[in-house]
Every structure is written in C-alpha cells, then in structure tokens.
Amino acid sequence: MTKPHTRDLSIATQLWRVISIMSDGKARTLRDIERECWSRYGHADTQAAISARLREVCCYxxxxxxxxxxxxxxxxxxYRIALPPTTEAVAAKAVAA
Incomplete structure (x- = not known):
C-alpha cells in the first residue's frame, strides 16, 4: 500500500506564499500577488506559477x-480566496435574518 502524498505547506513553498498573501480576502491581480511575493518573502514567483497555485487552493x-x-x-x-462558510455559520446567519 502506498502512502498518500502530502504537500509541504511551509514558508518555502509557492503554495504557502500564495495562500498567505491571499488569505486576507482582498482581490488581487497576478501581478499584485507577484509583487507581494517578492516584497514579503524575497521570492520571484512568476505569474504563471502563481496562477497554477491558485488552481490548487481548493485542495486545501x-x-x-x-x-x-x-x-x-x-x-x-x-482573484481572491476565502475559506467556505461552515454549516454552523450559514445556519446562524439564516436564524438572524
């Protein structure tokens, strides 16, 4: 039996950098994210690589x-990313309405 592949989400990975930058919910262009990667982490992640990582965020x-x-x-x-609302949050919002 093979061991399931787990992805490294340390600061050293592009995926972690993209999630870290985008987790505030603000909308950004690929260029904005590229600049932020360089500014925060000193990594010159390309727009193509960032786009690929954005396609992967749903897996996490x-x-x-x-x-x-x-x-x-x-x-x-x-682009922007967000954690989907929990069923408890949806129910609370429905009750409050």
Missing part, C-alpha cells in the same frame, strides 16, 4: 473567486 479547503474588468481596453482579472 479554500475557495477561489475570480472576476474581470476592462481597464484601458484590456481585460484585467482579479
């Missing part, structure tokens, strides 16, 4: 949201 309990807008005739994508 996060939900990814994206939206786009046209700025100066160009489509600009913004």
């Amino acid at each position: 309990g996060w939900a990814k949201y994206s939206s786009n807008q046209v700025i100066d005739g160009k489509q600009v994508w913004h």
Whole structure:
C-alpha cells in the first residue's frame, strides 16, 4: 500500500506564499500577488506559477473567486480566496435574518 502524498505547506513553498498573501480576502491581480511575493518573502514567483497555485487552493479547503474588468481596453482579472462558510455559520446567519 502506498502512502498518500502530502504537500509541504511551509514558508518555502509557492503554495504557502500564495495562500498567505491571499488569505486576507482582498482581490488581487497576478501581478499584485507577484509583487507581494517578492516584497514579503524575497521570492520571484512568476505569474504563471502563481496562477497554477491558485488552481490548487481548493485542495486545501479554500475557495477561489475570480472576476474581470476592462481597464484601458484590456481585460484585467482579479482573484481572491476565502475559506467556505461552515454549516454552523450559514445556519446562524439564516436564524438572524
């Protein structure tokens, strides 16, 4: 029987850096995340690599949201991640309404 693969989520990984930066729920472009990786951690993670890591966040309990807008005739994508609400939080909100 093979041992299930577990992903290293230490500060040394791109995935950890992306989750750490994005976990505040703010919407950011890939360029914004790229700059933040360099500013906070001194790593020059590429936009392509960051995009790939954003596709993986759902495997670790996060939900990814994206939206786009046209700025100066160009489509600009913004991404944010959030932990999905728990069933208890949904129920509490329904009762409060």
